[in-house]
Amino acid sequence: MVVSMSKLVVAAAIVDELSNPQVLLCAQRSYPAELAGRWELPGGKVEPGEDPAAALHRELAEELGVRVDLGQVVPARIAQLDEATRQAWRELYAQGGRYQDQVDGDFSANRPQDAQEARDWPLVGELRMRVWPAQLIPAGTPELVPGEGHQELRWVPWDQVFDLDWLPADLPIIAAIRDTLRPDLAD
Structure with a gap:
């Protein structure tokens, strides 16, 4: 995204x-x-x-x-967000498997597009x-x-x-x- x-x-x-x-x-x-x-x-x-x-x-x-x-x-830093916000992020970012492993911790950027998103x-x-x-x-x-x-x-x-x-x-x-x-x- x-x-x-x-x-x-x-x-x-x-x-x-x-x-x-x-x-x-x-x-x-x-x-x-x-x-x-x-x-x-x-x-x-x-x-x-x-x-x-x-x-x-x-x-x-x-x-x-x-x-x-x-x-x-x-x-x-996803880990610092409250549970309701983290759940919203899970739904938003887990599309197509992206960020599924990172949603409960800090983002790890694997592609330039991911790096841009991880800053926001x-x-x-x-x-x-x-x-x-x-x-x-x-x-x-x-x-x-x-x-x-x-x-x-x-x-x-x-x-x-x-x-x-x-x-x-x-x-x-x-x-x-x-x-x-x-x-x-x-x-």
């Missing part, structure tokens, strides 16, 4: 410093009503024909007025998210003004990140980001 770029959402786990991250930039949604007040990573949708990394740079410039350096994509996290319906760690140019933790899509932007220390009311689909992604950037804090 190749994810159409129009169904791909990109996000950045913006930290103070990629080499030794102490805080994560968290964004509180302002809409729609059922998601307002929940926390997410900044980012947005990829337009048809747009490169995903370029889309992320565009979204961050539009939403936050910032430029970033991107790290390596944080790949999907499931969201709602057919939406998928690709996430990069990032740091601002220049690096730091300036006070940022939220755009129309967010009520608040907050730099949060890693030991307090899970105290926020995250969108449910973002929780395993946040855990994977923490484990990747701060293995000393991994569960």
Whole structure:
């Protein structure tokens, strides 16, 4: 299954410093009503024909007025998803035997197409998210003004990140980001 770029959402786990991250930039949604007040990573949708990394740079410039350096994509880790989401992935990816052995663990990419898919996290319906760690140019933790899509932007220390009311689909992604950037804090 190749994810159409129009169904791909990109996000950045913006930290103070990629080499030794102490805080994560968290964004509180302002809409729609059922998601307002929940926390997410900044980012947005990829337009048809747009490169995903370029889309992320565009979204961050539009939403936050910032430029970033991107790290390596944080790949999907199926084992970190709740059982209902894993079951949905089993149904989605087990077609034709693909991913049957990997659905309960990390993806192992055997073909270029599989490698592309393994980078994308499931969201709602057919939406998928690709996430990069990032740091601002220049690096730091300036006070940022939220755009129309967010009520608040907050730099949060890693030991307090899970105290926020995250969108449910973002929780395993946040855990994977923490484990990747701060293995000393991994569960």
